[in-house]
Amino acid sequence: MLETRVPEEAPLGSERGYRRYHILTRPAPERFPIPPRFRVRVKKHRLVALVFKELLEYRGNLKVALSRPCVYGVFGGPLGGLTPREHLCVGCLRCCVQYPEVVQIQPNPLRKRLGDSYLRPEYVDTLLYEARTGRVPVRGAGWRGAFGGEGWDSMWTDMSEIVRPTRDGIHGREFISTQVDLGEKPGFLRFDARGEPTGPLPRVVSLPLPFLFDAPPPTAPPPLLEVLSEAARRLGTLAILPLPVCLEWGLQGSWVVPVVSEADWGEMERMRWRPQLVELEGWHPGRYAELRRRLEGSVVAVRVPMHADLSAMVQAGVRVFHLCADYHGTSGGRFAAGLLRETHARLVQAGLREEVSLLGSGGVVMAEHVPKAILCGLDAVALDTALWVALQARFEGECRSRREARVEFPSLEPSWGVQRLLNLANSWRDQLLEVLGAMGLREVRRLRGELGRAMFQEELEHEAFADIEGYAG
Numbered sequence: 001m002l003e004t005r006v007p008e009e010a011p012l013g014s015e016r017g018y019r020r021y022h023i024l025t026r027p028a029p030e031r032f033p034i035p036p037r038f039r040v041r042v043k044k045h046r047l048v049a050l051v052f053k054e055l056l057e058y059r060g061n062l063k064v065a066l067s068r069p070c071v072y073g074v075f076g077g078p079l080g081g082l083t084p085r086e087h088l089c090v091g092c093l094r095c096c097v098q099y100p101e102v103v104q105i106q107p108n109p110l111r112k113r114l115g116d117s118y119l120r121p122e123y124v125d126t127l128l129y130e131a132r133t134g135r136v137p138v139r140g141a142g143w144r145g146a147f148g149g150e151g152w153d154s155m156w157t158d159m160s161e162i163v164r165p166t167r168d169g170i171h172g173r174e175f176i177s178t179q180v181d182l183g184e185k186p187g188f189l190r191f192d193a194r195g196e197p198t199g200p201l202p203r204v205v206s207l208p209l210p211f212l213f214d215a216p217p218p219t220a221p222p223p224l225l226e227v228l229s230e231a232a233r234r235l236g237t238l239a240i241l242p243l244p245v246c247l248e249w250g251l252q253g254s255w256v257v258p259v260v261s262e263a264d265w266g267e268m269e270r271m272r273w274r275p276q277l278v279e280l281e282g283w284h285p286g287r288y289a290e291l292r293r294r295l296e297g298s299v300v301a302v303r304v305p306m307h308a309d310l311s312a313m314v315q316a317g318v319r320v321f322h323l324c325a326d327y328h329g330t331s332g333g334r335f336a337a338g339l340l341r342e343t344h345a346r347l348v349q350a351g352l353r354e355e356v357s358l359l360g361s362g363g364v365v366m367a368e369h370v371p372k373a374i375l376c377g378l379d380a381v382a383l384d385t386a387l388w389v390a391l392q393a394r395f396e397g398e399c400r401s402r403r404e405a406r407v408e409f410p411s412l413e414p415s416w417g418v419q420r421l422l423n424l425a426n427s428w429r430d431q432l433l434e435v436l437g438a439m440g441l442r443e444v445r446r447l448r449g450e451l452g453r454a455m456f457q458e459e460l461e462h463e464a465f466a467d468i469e470g471y472a473g
Contacts, residue, residue, distance in 0.1 A: 021178070021208045023235065023426040025134030028419040032392050032410050034128065035110035037121070038091050040074060040084040046102045047081045069095050113394045118151075118328040119365050124389055126366065127424070131390035134423030136170075136430050151335055152369050154457040155376075159438035170433040177443035178429055178436075180210045180380045182277065182357045183299045184319040205238075205276045205299050207380065209429060210444050211370060213239040213421075214361045214382035215259060217405045222249055224409055227391070227417035229256055234418065235425055238277060240322075240382060243267050259303060260291065268294065279303045279322055283313055306339045306360065307332030314352060322359045323378075326400050327385050329363020336363050337376050344377025344449050353449070365389075367431040374447045375454045390424045391417050 054065040068075040072088045074095070075081045081103070095103040114124040122145070129137050148154060183204035190199035213228045225245060232239035233255045241251060243258040244267055252273040260268065261281035279301045280288055291300050301320035302313060310321060323343070325331040331339060340360060347353040361382035364373055373381050385399060388407055396406035436444060439453050447453075465471040 020175075021236075023134075023422055023429065025423050025426045026419055028132055028416060028423055030128065030132065030392060031413070031416060034087075034392075035108050035114070036086040036089060037108060037111060037125075038086060038089040039106045039108050040086050040089055041104040041106060042081045042084055043102055044082055050099065050102055069098050113396070115389065116395050116398045116400075118363070119385055119389065119395070119399070123365055127386055127389045128392075130367070130427035131420040131424045134426045136427055136434070148457045151329055151363065152337065152366075152372050155337055155372050156455045156457070157368075157371060157375070157435060157439070158453045158455055159435065170430050170437065174437075176433050176436050176441070177445075178210060178432060179206055179208050179443070180445060181206050182301075182320060182359060182379060185355050185357075187351075187355050203299055207238065208236045209425060210374060210380045210432070211364075211425075211428070212237050212257070212359070212380060212382045213387060214384045215240045215242055215402075216384070216388070217402055217407055219407070221409050221412065223412035223414055223417070224391070225249055225251060226414050227412060227421065228387070229253070230414065231418045231421035231425075232256070234422060237425075240279065243271075247271070260287075262287065274298060277301060277320075283308075285316055288316070288318065301357075301359065305331050306336055306343075306362065307334060310343065310346075314347075314350070314356065319355055320357045320359070322361065322382065325360070325362030327362060327402070327405065328400050331362070336360065336373070340373065340376035340378060341451070348449070367428040368435075370428060371432055371435045371444075371447060372454070374444065375450055377449045379445075379448060386424070387421060390420045 051065050055062070058064045066080065068080065070076070070088075071094075072090055072092070074084050074086070074088045077083050077085050086108075089105065091105060093105055096105055111121045111124070115121060126137050129135075146153070181204045183202065184200065185202050185204065186200045189197055189201070192198050213232050216224055216228065225241060226249070228239045228241070229251045233253060236255075238255055238257045239251075240257040240259060243260050243264050246252065246256055246258050247267055247270050254273075254276050256273075257275055257277045257279060258271070259279045259281055262284060265287065274295060275298055277299045278291065278295055280291055281303050283302055283304060288300065288302065299320055301322050302318050303322040303324060304310075304313075306323040306325045308323075310318075313321070323331075323340070325336045325339075329336045340358075343358065344353065347356055357379045358377060359380050359382055360373055360378045361384060364370060364381050364383060365386045370381050384402075388409070391412065392410055394408040394410075396408060399405040399407060432444065436442075436447065439447070441447055441450075
């Protein structure tokens with residue numbers, strides 16, 4: 001199977017014929033210094049006293065007296081421990097154990113501005129590495145965190161290599177498709193006596209990646225909007241932006257998804273392009289019908305909270321939904337995983353799941369969250385806060401609500417920002433390929449709602465401990 005590399009300026013679909021999907025990655029180092037993970041507190045007078053003591057103890061052997069107790073080079077600068085190089089500290093605490101009266105290692109409080117209580121510092125480190133290199137983060141020491149927790153951490157993917165054959169898509173030896181289809185897919189087609197279709201026809205937007213870029217906060221600077229639009233164009237995916245923003249900054253193209261709200265309805269007259277996908281903010285039956293009439297060739301989605309009941313909208317003919325949770329992955333007081341499973345199950349029971357496309361956003365901040373969200377029932381995921389971290393944004397307090405989130409974006413250079421998002425997308429796609437390969441799946445569409453390849457901590461604990469007296473699960 002041949003792979004042809006398309007110049008980075010060419011949008012997906014600009015060439016005729018088959019080509020294997022490829023993301024062009026390049027190193028994109030951070031443009032602004034990152035606060036180190038730890039603060040190295042050295043009591044300088046005690047350090048000097050220690051050096052003199054060891055000079056006497058080792059009879060003037062200066063090499064031994066000035067030896068550094070850090071294999072990572074924290075004290076390897078010209079002045080040693082008097083000016084520790086904090087960016088090299090990994091928190092092994094060897095220096096604290098060996099010289100507790102001289103050195104103390106403390107977490108750096110400045111790191112908290114890189115995220116919040118949900119987007120933890122270890123997530124930030126991983127995202128920055130992925131955006132910088134475009135590679136899959138690998139730690140030789142293995143996973144150092146907990147094996148359970150809340151949110152997505154309470155869900156595990158079943159990747160048994162014993163009971164099913166594995167695939168090898170990340171190295172190019174076997175093709176695994178990451179293409180998804182969003183749109184209206186009738187359960188069956190109707191034809192008249194002449195063989196002409198008489199009923200609704202499929203109307204689908206195909207994307208090479210199962211993730212899109214969601215709309216940023218209202219306070220986002222114009223360069224960020226340009227970065228999201230251009231990165232979506234280069235990746236062949238979509239960037240979701242409010243309609244007034246699209247019109248004000250001239251962001252037009254098939255890869256831009258305008259969000260139309262009731263307050264912005266008058267702006268529709270100024271649209272001069274036909275998007276592949278358009279979103280209606282909230283459920284307004286009249287506006288939905290009018291939007292379909294105005295944009296006859298576009299797929300129309302309805303953007304609603306993730307905990308909303310879709311029954312009335314499905315009966316009214318809506319077939320594409322954007323289910324929105326807050327940035328911490330909650331909606332209506334519940335986490336996204338449970339809500340998505342329930343929505344998916346209701347559509348399956350109604351016999352409509354194959355006709356409906358579900359797009360979701362909120363709480364997806366790591367590469368592993370994408371396959372987990374698809375396992376719970378989504379067709380594709382819209383990304384938000386993970387993109388901002390990749391662009392070195394600073395969070396002011398808790399970033400939970402889109403309208404109230406306070407995020408400070410640095411001075412963005414568009415070409416640098418676009419490359420950072422390309423790198424992040426490539427890393428996340430490779431990790432998705434690893435998951436699909438280990439599960440024996442040859443396309444991501446087969447992963448949707450495949451709960452047989454997922455395990456949930458709450459269910460497993462109940463199964464194991466329900467009969468034990470005192471269990472309160």
